[in-house]
Amino acid sequence: MKRIGVLSVRGAMPYYEELPFNVRINEPGIIKDLDLLILPPGTLVESQVLQRYGWIEREIWDYVERGGGFTVGVCSGTQLLSRAVNLNVKGLPGYSRGGLGILDIVFEPLIVTGPVRVRITSETWVTRDLVGTELTGWQAHTYGRMRVLSDNVQVIGVSHIPRYNYRNEEINAPTLVVSRKYNVFGTMVHGILGQNSPIMRNILSEIGVTEDEVPNYYRGGYRENDWVSKRGGDSGVGTRVITVASTMTGEGKTLITSALMHCLSGGAGYYVGGVAKLAGDIRDLHPSLYILNRPLKPWMSIKLRWGGSKSLGWVNWREVLRTVRSIGLDVLIVEGVMGLLTGSSRRYRRGFSSTLDFIRQVNTDVVLIASANFDGIEGALLRLKTHIDILARYGRKPILAILNNAYTGSRENRMLRNFERKISELGILFVTVEPLPIHSKPEELIDLEDYKEASMKISGTLCNAVINALGKSRLL
Numbered sequence: 001m002k003r004i005g006v007l008s009v010r011g012a013m014p015y016y017e018e019l020p021f022n023v024r025i026n027e028p029g030i031i032k033d034l035d036l037l038i039l040p041p042g043t044l045v046e047s048q049v050l051q052r053y054g055w056i057e058r059e060i061w062d063y064v065e066r067g068g069g070f071t072v073g074v075c076s077g078t079q080l081l082s083r084a085v086n087l088n089v090k091g092l093p094g095y096s097r098g099g100l101g102i103l104d105i106v107f108e109p110l111i112v113t114g115p116v117r118v119r120i121t122s123e124t125w126v127t128r129d130l131v132g133t134e135l136t137g138w139q140a141h142t143y144g145r146m147r148v149l150s151d152n153v154q155v156i157g158v159s160h161i162p163r164y165n166y167r168n169e170e171i172n173a174p175t176l177v178v179s180r181k182y183n184v185f186g187t188m189v190h191g192i193l194g195q196n197s198p199i200m201r202n203i204l205s206e207i208g209v210t211e212d213e214v215p216n217y218y219r220g221g222y223r224e225n226d227w228v229s230k231r232g233g234d235s236g237v238g239t240r241v242i243t244v245a246s247t248m249t250g251e252g253k254t255l256i257t258s259a260l261m262h263c264l265s266g267g268a269g270y271y272v273g274g275v276a277k278l279a280g281d282i283r284d285l286h287p288s289l290y291i292l293n294r295p296l297k298p299w300m301s302i303k304l305r306w307g308g309s310k311s312l313g314w315v316n317w318r319e320v321l322r323t324v325r326s327i328g329l330d331v332l333i334v335e336g337v338m339g340l341l342t343g344s345s346r347r348y349r350r351g352f353s354s355t356l357d358f359i360r361q362v363n364t365d366v367v368l369i370a371s372a373n374f375d376g377i378e379g380a381l382l383r384l385k386t387h388i389d390i391l392a393r394y395g396r397k398p399i400l401a402i403l404n405n406a407y408t409g410s411r412e413n414r415m416l417r418n419f420e421r422k423i424s425e426l427g428i429l430f431v432t433v434e435p436l437p438i439h440s441k442p443e444e445l446i447d448l449e450d451y452k453e454a455s456m457k458i459s460g461t462l463c464n465a466v467i468n469a470l471g472k473s474r475l476l
Contacts (some may be wrong), residue, residue: 002035002207004217009056010449011047011076013286014040015293018194019074020204020217028055031063035207036070039077041140041190042290045085045099047447057100064102070183070206071102074193075141078177078186079107085143087445103179103186104152110145110173111165113281114138114301115314118189122156124178126185128202135199137191139175140282140296144188146174153177159189163280168310190296194218239325240470241332241364242399243278245355247383249338251371252404255436256462257335258287258455260367263463264331265292273331274324278358279304279312284335287451299323304337304358305351312337317362331470334364340387359396366391367466368398373405373435377412381419388423398428399469402462406432431465433458 005023006014014021019038023030031037037060050057063069073081082099085107099106115138120130139159148155157176164171175188185203187193193200195218204214244257257275264273275288282301289296301314315323324332336355337343343354352358359366368387370380384401391397401423403416420430436454 001216002204002209003033004036004038004207005030005034006038006040007044007049007056007077008040009044009049009053011043011049011447012040013042013076013290013448014038015295016041016286016289017074017190017295018218020193020195020200020214022217022219028059031059034063034069036072036203037063039071039073039080041075041077043286043446043448044076044080046087046445047449049080050100060100061102064182064184067183070203071185072193072203073103073184073186075139075188075190078103078188079143081184081186082107083149087143102182102184103177104148104150105177105186106147106149107143108145108147109143111142112139112144112161112163113141113283114163116159116161116175116189118157118159118175118192120157120176122154124154124156125183125206126176126178126199126202127156130198130202133198135189135192135197137189138282138296139189140286141188142283144173144175146177146188148174148177152180154180157187157189239321239329239332241321241334241362242367242466242470243334243336243355243359243362243364244367244369245336245340245359245387246369246371247339247380247387248374249342251369251374252433253335253369254284254287255451255454255458256367256369256402256404256433257284257333258291258451259459259462260333260466261288262291262455263459263466264333273333274300274327274329276300276302276320276332276334277313277337278302278334278355279306279337280314281312281337286446287448287455288333290448291452291455302334302358303351304343305346305353306343311351317358321362334358340368340390356390356394359391360394363396365470366396366398367400367402369402369404371404372407377403377406377415381415384419388426388428392426397426400429400431400465403430403432405435407435429465429469431461433461 004021005025006021008024008026079085081103082105083101117134119134120127123131155174159175161171178185244253246253261275277285298314299320302317303311303313306312340355344356346353370384372380
Protein backbone atom coordinates (compact mmCIF):
# COMPACT_ATOMS: atom_id res chain seq x y z
CA MET A 1 0.00 0.00 0.00
CA LYS A 2 1.28 3.48 -0.84
CA ARG A 3 2.32 5.65 2.08
CA ILE A 4 0.38 8.94 2.20
CA GLY A 5 1.36 11.13 5.12
CA VAL A 6 -0.30 14.20 6.60
CA LEU A 7 1.58 16.71 8.74
CA SER A 8 0.08 16.48 12.22
CA VAL A 9 1.80 19.06 14.44
CA ARG A 10 0.79 22.25 16.24
CA GLY A 11 -1.81 24.17 14.21
CA ALA A 12 -2.54 21.35 11.73
CA MET A 13 -6.14 20.30 10.98
CA PRO A 14 -5.94 17.00 9.06
CA TYR A 15 -9.65 16.31 9.63
CA TYR A 16 -10.95 19.72 8.56
CA GLU A 17 -11.96 18.23 5.20
CA GLU A 18 -11.88 14.84 3.52
CA LEU A 19 -8.22 14.06 2.80
CA PRO A 20 -6.55 10.70 2.05
CA PHE A 21 -3.79 9.58 4.39
CA ASN A 22 -2.61 6.55 6.29
CA VAL A 23 0.41 8.04 8.08
CA ARG A 24 0.48 10.89 10.61
CA ILE A 25 3.70 12.95 10.64
CA ASN A 26 4.53 14.28 14.10
CA GLU A 27 8.20 13.37 14.47
CA PRO A 28 11.36 13.27 12.36
CA GLY A 29 12.23 10.48 9.95
CA ILE A 30 8.79 9.76 8.49
CA ILE A 31 8.60 12.08 5.47
CA LYS A 32 11.47 10.49 3.51
CA ASP A 33 9.58 7.21 3.01
CA LEU A 34 6.30 8.72 1.75
CA ASP A 35 4.78 8.46 -1.69
CA LEU A 36 2.62 11.54 -1.09
CA LEU A 37 3.01 14.29 1.50
CA ILE A 38 -0.03 16.40 2.47
CA LEU A 39 0.36 19.70 4.30
CA PRO A 40 -3.16 20.20 5.70
CA PRO A 41 -5.28 23.25 6.59
CA GLY A 42 -4.88 24.98 9.92
CA THR A 43 -2.55 27.70 11.19
CA LEU A 44 0.82 26.26 10.27
CA VAL A 45 2.40 29.63 9.51
CA GLU A 46 0.80 31.49 12.42
CA SER A 47 1.79 28.63 14.75
CA GLN A 48 5.40 28.98 13.58
CA VAL A 49 5.87 25.28 12.94
CA LEU A 50 9.16 25.81 11.08
CA GLN A 51 10.58 27.53 14.14
CA ARG A 52 9.10 25.02 16.61
CA TYR A 53 10.06 21.87 14.70
CA GLY A 54 13.50 22.27 13.16
CA TRP A 55 13.27 18.98 11.26
CA ILE A 56 10.24 19.98 9.16
CA GLU A 57 12.03 22.39 6.81
CA ARG A 58 15.00 20.10 6.27
CA GLU A 59 12.95 16.96 5.67
CA ILE A 60 10.37 18.56 3.33
CA TRP A 61 13.10 20.18 1.23
CA ASP A 62 14.98 16.86 1.00
CA TYR A 63 11.77 15.09 0.03
CA VAL A 64 10.81 17.65 -2.64
CA GLU A 65 14.26 17.91 -4.21
CA ARG A 66 14.71 14.15 -4.36
CA GLY A 67 11.77 14.13 -6.77
CA GLY A 68 10.46 10.67 -5.96
CA GLY A 69 7.34 11.74 -4.12
CA PHE A 70 4.58 14.31 -4.49
CA THR A 71 3.50 17.14 -2.20
CA VAL A 72 0.06 18.72 -1.74
CA GLY A 73 -0.58 21.86 0.30
CA VAL A 74 -4.10 22.86 1.34
CA CYS A 75 -4.71 26.50 2.40
CA SER A 76 -2.33 26.88 5.35
CA GLY A 77 -0.28 24.07 3.82
CA THR A 78 0.09 26.13 0.63
CA GLN A 79 1.10 29.14 2.70
CA LEU A 80 3.76 26.97 4.35
CA LEU A 81 5.11 26.14 0.88
CA SER A 82 5.24 29.84 -0.09
CA ARG A 83 8.04 32.36 0.38
CA ALA A 84 6.17 34.60 2.83
CA VAL A 85 2.75 35.57 4.21
CA ASN A 86 1.75 39.13 5.05
CA LEU A 87 0.07 38.57 8.42
CA ASN A 88 -0.93 42.21 8.91
CA VAL A 89 -4.58 42.62 7.92
CA LYS A 90 -4.45 46.32 8.89
CA GLY A 91 -2.76 47.10 5.58
CA LEU A 92 0.86 47.52 6.62
CA PRO A 93 3.64 45.14 5.50
CA GLY A 94 4.03 42.40 8.06
CA TYR A 95 5.64 39.53 6.19
CA SER A 96 6.38 36.36 8.08
CA ARG A 97 9.30 34.21 7.11
CA GLY A 98 6.84 31.40 7.75
CA GLY A 99 7.20 29.80 4.35
CA LEU A 100 9.54 27.14 3.01
CA GLY A 101 10.01 28.98 -0.29
CA ILE A 102 9.32 25.88 -2.37
CA LEU A 103 6.54 27.71 -4.21
CA ASP A 104 7.70 31.09 -5.51
CA ILE A 105 4.64 32.97 -4.27
CA VAL A 106 3.68 35.30 -1.41
CA PHE A 107 0.33 35.83 0.27
CA GLU A 108 -1.37 39.13 1.10
CA PRO A 109 -4.51 39.71 3.22
CA LEU A 110 -7.74 38.67 1.49
CA ILE A 111 -10.64 37.50 3.65
CA VAL A 112 -12.87 34.83 2.13
CA THR A 113 -15.17 32.70 4.28
CA GLY A 114 -17.66 30.93 2.06
CA PRO A 115 -18.46 28.77 -0.98
CA VAL A 116 -16.59 29.38 -4.23
CA ARG A 117 -16.38 27.97 -7.74
CA VAL A 118 -12.91 27.25 -9.08
CA ARG A 119 -12.30 26.96 -12.84
CA ILE A 120 -9.42 24.82 -14.09
CA THR A 121 -7.35 26.89 -16.53
CA SER A 122 -4.27 24.82 -17.41
CA GLU A 123 -3.34 21.21 -18.16
CA THR A 124 -0.84 19.66 -15.73
CA TRP A 125 -0.29 16.36 -13.93
CA VAL A 126 -2.83 17.60 -11.36
CA THR A 127 -5.47 18.79 -13.84
CA ARG A 128 -5.20 16.16 -16.54
CA ASP A 129 -8.41 16.18 -18.68
CA LEU A 130 -9.96 18.89 -16.49
CA VAL A 131 -9.25 22.16 -18.31
CA GLY A 132 -12.41 24.27 -18.56
CA THR A 133 -14.27 22.39 -15.85
CA GLU A 134 -15.55 23.97 -12.62
CA LEU A 135 -15.28 22.52 -9.14
CA THR A 136 -17.13 23.71 -6.04
CA GLY A 137 -15.60 24.12 -2.61
CA TRP A 138 -15.09 26.78 0.00
CA GLN A 139 -12.41 29.17 1.18
CA ALA A 140 -11.81 30.10 4.80
CA HIS A 141 -8.79 32.31 5.22
CA THR A 142 -7.59 35.76 6.20
CA TYR A 143 -4.43 35.88 4.07
CA GLY A 144 -5.59 34.51 0.72
CA ARG A 145 -4.45 36.88 -2.01
CA MET A 146 -1.81 34.94 -3.91
CA ARG A 147 0.96 36.82 -5.73
CA VAL A 148 3.14 34.77 -8.12
CA LEU A 149 6.76 35.91 -8.17
CA SER A 150 8.25 33.96 -11.08
CA ASP A 151 7.66 31.53 -13.93
CA ASN A 152 8.63 28.69 -11.61
CA VAL A 153 4.97 28.65 -10.51
CA GLN A 154 2.02 27.99 -12.82
CA VAL A 155 -1.53 29.06 -11.97
CA ILE A 156 -3.87 26.20 -12.88
CA GLY A 157 -7.13 27.31 -11.25
CA VAL A 158 -8.98 30.56 -10.60
CA SER A 159 -11.78 30.97 -8.05
CA HIS A 160 -14.91 33.02 -8.58
CA ILE A 161 -15.45 34.52 -5.12
CA PRO A 162 -18.91 36.07 -4.54
CA ARG A 163 -17.97 37.87 -1.30
CA TYR A 164 -14.66 39.02 0.14
CA ASN A 165 -13.33 41.34 2.85
CA TYR A 166 -16.84 41.41 4.40
CA ARG A 167 -18.27 43.02 1.24
CA ASN A 168 -20.88 41.68 -1.16
CA GLU A 169 -18.58 42.16 -4.12
CA GLU A 170 -17.31 39.57 -6.59
CA ILE A 171 -13.71 38.87 -7.49
CA ASN A 172 -11.72 36.30 -9.46
CA ALA A 173 -8.49 35.18 -7.83
CA PRO A 174 -5.83 32.51 -8.51
CA THR A 175 -6.19 29.69 -5.97
CA LEU A 176 -4.63 26.56 -7.51
CA VAL A 177 -0.92 26.42 -8.44
CA VAL A 178 1.80 23.91 -9.29
CA SER A 179 5.56 24.18 -9.28
CA ARG A 180 7.35 23.91 -12.62
CA LYS A 181 10.45 22.61 -10.79
CA TYR A 182 9.02 20.11 -8.29
CA ASN A 183 6.10 17.71 -7.91
CA VAL A 184 4.23 20.20 -5.73
CA PHE A 185 0.59 21.34 -5.87
CA GLY A 186 -1.08 23.98 -3.72
CA THR A 187 -4.73 24.92 -3.30
CA MET A 188 -6.50 27.61 -1.30
CA VAL A 189 -9.87 25.92 -1.95
CA HIS A 190 -11.17 23.39 0.56
CA GLY A 191 -13.39 20.45 -0.27
CA ILE A 192 -11.97 19.57 -3.70
CA LEU A 193 -9.76 16.66 -2.65
CA GLY A 194 -12.31 14.13 -1.40
CA GLN A 195 -12.94 10.57 -2.58
CA ASN A 196 -14.79 11.69 -5.71
CA SER A 197 -12.33 14.46 -6.56
CA PRO A 198 -10.99 14.36 -10.13
CA ILE A 199 -7.96 16.31 -8.94
CA MET A 200 -7.14 13.79 -6.23
CA ARG A 201 -7.76 10.98 -8.71
CA ASN A 202 -5.01 12.44 -10.88
CA ILE A 203 -2.66 12.93 -7.93
CA LEU A 204 -3.16 9.40 -6.64
CA SER A 205 -2.71 8.05 -10.16
CA GLU A 206 0.74 9.69 -10.23
CA ILE A 207 1.84 7.59 -7.25
CA GLY A 208 0.33 4.40 -8.64
CA VAL A 209 -3.02 4.19 -6.85
CA THR A 210 -5.83 2.77 -9.03
CA GLU A 211 -9.38 4.11 -8.92
CA ASP A 212 -10.56 0.94 -7.15
CA GLU A 213 -7.98 1.49 -4.41
CA VAL A 214 -8.82 5.16 -3.75
CA PRO A 215 -11.40 4.54 -0.94
CA ASN A 216 -8.78 2.60 1.05
CA TYR A 217 -6.85 5.79 1.69
CA TYR A 218 -9.81 7.63 3.23
CA ARG A 219 -10.57 5.07 5.91
CA GLY A 220 -8.60 6.89 8.58
CA GLY A 221 -10.83 9.94 8.29
CA TYR A 222 -13.74 11.21 10.35
CA ARG A 223 -17.12 9.49 10.26
CA GLU A 224 -20.17 11.60 11.03
CA ASN A 225 -21.67 8.98 13.33
CA ASP A 226 -18.61 9.39 15.58
CA TRP A 227 -20.34 12.54 16.82
CA VAL A 228 -23.68 11.01 17.82
CA SER A 229 -25.19 10.75 21.25
CA LYS A 230 -23.74 8.13 23.57
CA ARG A 231 -27.33 7.37 24.55
CA GLY A 232 -28.30 6.42 21.02
CA GLY A 233 -30.65 7.99 18.50
CA ASP A 234 -33.72 6.32 20.01
CA SER A 235 -33.32 7.86 23.45
CA GLY A 236 -36.34 10.08 22.88
CA VAL A 237 -34.37 13.16 23.88
CA GLY A 238 -34.12 15.93 21.30
CA THR A 239 -31.20 18.14 20.37
CA ARG A 240 -30.73 21.08 22.69
CA VAL A 241 -29.67 24.32 20.98
CA ILE A 242 -27.58 26.79 22.97
CA THR A 243 -26.77 30.20 21.49
CA VAL A 244 -23.58 31.86 22.71
CA ALA A 245 -24.28 35.61 22.54
CA SER A 246 -22.44 38.70 23.69
CA THR A 247 -23.35 42.30 24.39
CA MET A 248 -20.93 43.49 21.69
CA THR A 249 -18.36 42.09 19.29
CA GLY A 250 -14.93 40.98 20.50
CA GLU A 251 -16.00 39.78 23.95
CA GLY A 252 -14.88 36.15 23.63
CA LYS A 253 -17.74 34.22 22.01
CA THR A 254 -15.32 31.98 20.09
CA LEU A 255 -13.29 31.14 23.19
CA ILE A 256 -16.38 30.37 25.28
CA THR A 257 -17.90 28.32 22.44
CA SER A 258 -14.68 26.30 22.16
CA ALA A 259 -14.57 25.72 25.90
CA LEU A 260 -18.19 24.58 25.98
CA MET A 261 -17.56 22.22 23.06
CA HIS A 262 -14.58 20.70 24.87
CA CYS A 263 -16.65 20.30 27.99
CA LEU A 264 -19.81 18.87 26.43
CA SER A 265 -18.05 16.60 23.96
CA GLY A 266 -15.79 14.83 26.39
CA GLY A 267 -15.27 16.37 29.78
CA ALA A 268 -18.90 16.01 30.82
CA GLY A 269 -19.06 12.37 29.78
CA TYR A 270 -22.77 12.70 29.01
CA TYR A 271 -23.45 15.31 26.40
CA VAL A 272 -22.08 15.08 22.89
CA GLY A 273 -22.20 18.31 20.97
CA GLY A 274 -22.06 19.94 17.59
CA VAL A 275 -21.06 23.49 16.79
CA ALA A 276 -22.38 26.04 14.30
CA LYS A 277 -21.88 29.69 13.45
CA LEU A 278 -24.64 32.20 12.83
CA ALA A 279 -23.84 33.92 9.50
CA GLY A 280 -20.89 33.23 7.28
CA ASP A 281 -17.64 33.73 9.19
CA ILE A 282 -16.74 30.07 9.53
CA ARG A 283 -13.25 30.97 10.78
CA ASP A 284 -14.86 31.26 14.23
CA LEU A 285 -15.55 27.50 14.11
CA HIS A 286 -11.94 26.54 13.56
CA PRO A 287 -10.87 26.47 17.25
CA SER A 288 -13.74 24.10 18.14
CA LEU A 289 -13.03 21.86 15.17
CA TYR A 290 -9.33 21.87 16.00
CA ILE A 291 -10.04 20.79 19.56
CA LEU A 292 -12.37 18.02 18.43
CA ASN A 293 -10.44 16.85 15.32
CA ARG A 294 -13.63 17.11 13.29
CA PRO A 295 -14.42 18.51 9.84
CA LEU A 296 -16.35 21.54 8.73
CA LYS A 297 -19.80 20.62 7.43
CA PRO A 298 -22.19 22.90 5.51
CA TRP A 299 -24.81 22.69 8.27
CA MET A 300 -22.38 24.46 10.60
CA SER A 301 -23.01 27.80 8.88
CA ILE A 302 -26.53 29.12 9.54
CA LYS A 303 -28.00 31.65 7.12
CA LEU A 304 -28.68 35.15 8.36
CA ARG A 305 -30.53 37.75 6.26
CA TRP A 306 -28.48 40.85 5.57
CA GLY A 307 -29.80 43.50 3.19
CA GLY A 308 -32.68 42.77 0.80
CA SER A 309 -32.36 39.29 -0.68
CA LYS A 310 -28.75 38.92 0.49
CA SER A 311 -27.83 36.41 3.17
CA LEU A 312 -24.72 35.44 5.09
CA GLY A 313 -24.14 31.77 5.82
CA TRP A 314 -24.83 28.56 3.96
CA VAL A 315 -27.83 26.62 5.31
CA ASN A 316 -31.33 27.55 6.52
CA TRP A 317 -31.76 27.02 10.25
CA ARG A 318 -34.61 24.53 9.82
CA GLU A 319 -32.42 22.35 7.63
CA VAL A 320 -29.62 22.65 10.19
CA LEU A 321 -31.87 21.39 12.98
CA ARG A 322 -33.20 18.54 10.83
CA THR A 323 -29.64 17.50 10.07
CA VAL A 324 -28.31 17.55 13.63
CA ARG A 325 -31.37 15.74 14.92
CA SER A 326 -31.03 13.07 12.24
CA ILE A 327 -27.38 12.62 13.22
CA GLY A 328 -28.42 12.28 16.85
CA LEU A 329 -26.58 15.17 18.49
CA ASP A 330 -27.47 15.93 22.10
CA VAL A 331 -26.36 19.55 21.96
CA LEU A 332 -25.81 22.09 19.20
CA ILE A 333 -23.88 25.18 20.27
CA VAL A 334 -24.43 28.16 17.97
CA GLU A 335 -22.02 31.09 18.14
CA GLY A 336 -23.88 34.32 17.54
CA VAL A 337 -22.87 37.15 15.24
CA MET A 338 -21.23 40.29 16.69
CA GLY A 339 -23.45 41.65 19.53
CA LEU A 340 -26.85 40.33 20.56
CA LEU A 341 -28.64 43.32 19.03
CA THR A 342 -26.51 43.80 15.90
CA GLY A 343 -28.90 43.82 12.92
CA SER A 344 -32.04 43.68 15.09
CA SER A 345 -33.46 46.84 13.49
CA ARG A 346 -33.98 44.85 10.28
CA ARG A 347 -37.28 42.99 10.16
CA TYR A 348 -38.15 40.14 7.82
CA ARG A 349 -41.25 38.01 7.55
CA ARG A 350 -38.98 35.07 6.81
CA GLY A 351 -35.55 34.67 8.27
CA PHE A 352 -33.70 36.90 10.71
CA SER A 353 -30.79 39.31 10.73
CA SER A 354 -29.57 39.26 14.33
CA THR A 355 -28.62 36.90 17.11
CA LEU A 356 -31.61 38.14 19.13
CA ASP A 357 -34.07 37.30 16.37
CA PHE A 358 -32.45 33.88 15.86
CA ILE A 359 -32.92 33.14 19.56
CA ARG A 360 -36.55 34.24 19.36
CA GLN A 361 -37.41 32.30 16.19
CA VAL A 362 -35.60 29.09 17.07
CA ASN A 363 -36.46 29.32 20.78
CA THR A 364 -32.95 28.44 21.95
CA ASP A 365 -31.25 28.50 25.31
CA VAL A 366 -28.79 31.35 25.76
CA VAL A 367 -25.33 31.78 27.24
CA LEU A 368 -24.65 35.53 27.49
CA ILE A 369 -21.15 37.03 27.67
CA ALA A 370 -19.80 40.47 28.54
CA SER A 371 -16.12 41.33 28.74
CA ALA A 372 -14.56 43.63 31.31
CA ASN A 373 -11.65 44.60 29.06
CA PHE A 374 -13.62 47.38 27.34
CA ASP A 375 -15.14 49.46 30.12
CA GLY A 376 -14.28 47.60 33.28
CA ILE A 377 -16.42 45.41 35.50
CA GLU A 378 -18.86 48.26 36.06
CA GLY A 379 -19.65 48.67 32.36
CA ALA A 380 -19.68 44.94 31.66
CA LEU A 381 -22.16 44.21 34.46
CA LEU A 382 -24.39 47.05 33.29
CA ARG A 383 -24.40 45.62 29.77
CA LEU A 384 -25.14 42.13 31.10
CA LYS A 385 -28.08 43.44 33.11
CA THR A 386 -29.49 45.41 30.16
CA HIS A 387 -29.23 42.46 27.79
CA ILE A 388 -30.66 40.03 30.34
CA ASP A 389 -33.66 42.36 30.64
CA ILE A 390 -34.07 42.40 26.85
CA LEU A 391 -33.93 38.61 26.61
CA ALA A 392 -36.32 38.20 29.55
CA ARG A 393 -38.78 40.51 27.80
CA TYR A 394 -38.99 37.90 25.03
CA GLY A 395 -39.13 34.97 27.44
CA ARG A 396 -35.56 33.87 26.71
CA LYS A 397 -33.57 34.82 29.80
CA PRO A 398 -30.09 33.26 29.74
CA ILE A 399 -29.36 29.98 31.46
CA LEU A 400 -25.82 31.22 32.11
CA ALA A 401 -24.18 34.66 32.24
CA ILE A 402 -20.41 34.97 31.90
CA LEU A 403 -18.17 37.88 32.78
CA ASN A 404 -15.06 37.42 30.65
CA ASN A 405 -11.68 39.04 31.45
CA ALA A 406 -12.74 39.56 35.04
CA TYR A 407 -10.34 40.98 37.63
CA THR A 408 -10.32 41.26 41.39
CA GLY A 409 -10.43 44.04 43.95
CA SER A 410 -12.38 44.60 47.16
CA ARG A 411 -14.99 46.84 45.54
CA GLU A 412 -15.14 44.75 42.36
CA ASN A 413 -15.61 41.53 44.33
CA ARG A 414 -18.49 43.09 46.23
CA MET A 415 -20.11 44.16 42.94
CA LEU A 416 -19.73 40.65 41.54
CA ARG A 417 -21.32 39.06 44.61
CA ASN A 418 -24.27 41.45 44.47
CA PHE A 419 -24.75 40.84 40.76
CA GLU A 420 -24.58 37.06 41.20
CA ARG A 421 -27.15 37.21 43.99
CA LYS A 422 -29.57 39.29 41.92
CA ILE A 423 -29.49 37.17 38.78
CA SER A 424 -29.57 33.92 40.77
CA GLU A 425 -33.00 35.06 41.96
CA LEU A 426 -33.98 34.95 38.26
CA GLY A 427 -32.65 31.40 37.95
CA ILE A 428 -29.55 32.49 36.01
CA LEU A 429 -26.15 31.06 36.88
CA PHE A 430 -23.14 33.39 36.86
CA VAL A 431 -19.49 32.57 36.09
CA THR A 432 -16.41 34.78 35.89
CA VAL A 433 -13.44 34.01 33.63
CA GLU A 434 -10.07 35.60 34.32
CA PRO A 435 -7.95 37.04 31.48
CA LEU A 436 -6.02 34.43 29.51
CA PRO A 437 -2.75 34.92 27.60
CA ILE A 438 -4.21 34.82 24.08
CA HIS A 439 -2.77 37.42 21.77
CA SER A 440 -4.74 36.63 18.63
CA LYS A 441 -8.26 36.13 17.37
CA PRO A 442 -9.83 34.01 14.62
CA GLU A 443 -10.45 37.03 12.40
CA GLU A 444 -6.75 37.89 12.33
CA LEU A 445 -3.59 36.18 13.50
CA ILE A 446 -4.43 33.00 15.41
CA ASP A 447 -2.48 30.09 16.80
CA LEU A 448 -5.10 27.36 17.22
CA GLU A 449 -3.09 25.62 19.92
CA ASP A 450 -3.28 28.78 22.06
CA TYR A 451 -7.07 28.65 21.79
CA LYS A 452 -7.12 24.96 22.60
CA GLU A 453 -5.01 25.44 25.73
CA ALA A 454 -7.07 28.44 26.86
CA SER A 455 -10.35 26.62 26.22
CA MET A 456 -9.21 23.63 28.23
CA LYS A 457 -8.19 25.90 31.12
CA ILE A 458 -11.64 27.43 31.47
CA SER A 459 -13.76 24.44 30.42
CA GLY A 460 -13.58 23.03 33.93
CA THR A 461 -15.02 26.25 35.34
CA LEU A 462 -17.79 26.25 32.77
CA CYS A 463 -18.60 22.53 32.81
CA ASN A 464 -20.35 22.33 36.17
CA ALA A 465 -22.17 25.59 35.55
CA VAL A 466 -23.47 24.75 32.09
CA ILE A 467 -24.46 21.16 32.97
CA ASN A 468 -26.29 22.47 36.02
CA ALA A 469 -27.98 25.10 33.85
CA LEU A 470 -28.91 22.54 31.21
CA GLY A 471 -30.49 20.36 33.86
CA LYS A 472 -32.83 23.21 34.77
CA SER A 473 -33.64 24.08 31.15
CA ARG A 474 -36.21 22.44 28.93
CA LEU A 475 -35.44 20.37 25.87
CA LEU A 476 -36.35 21.57 22.38
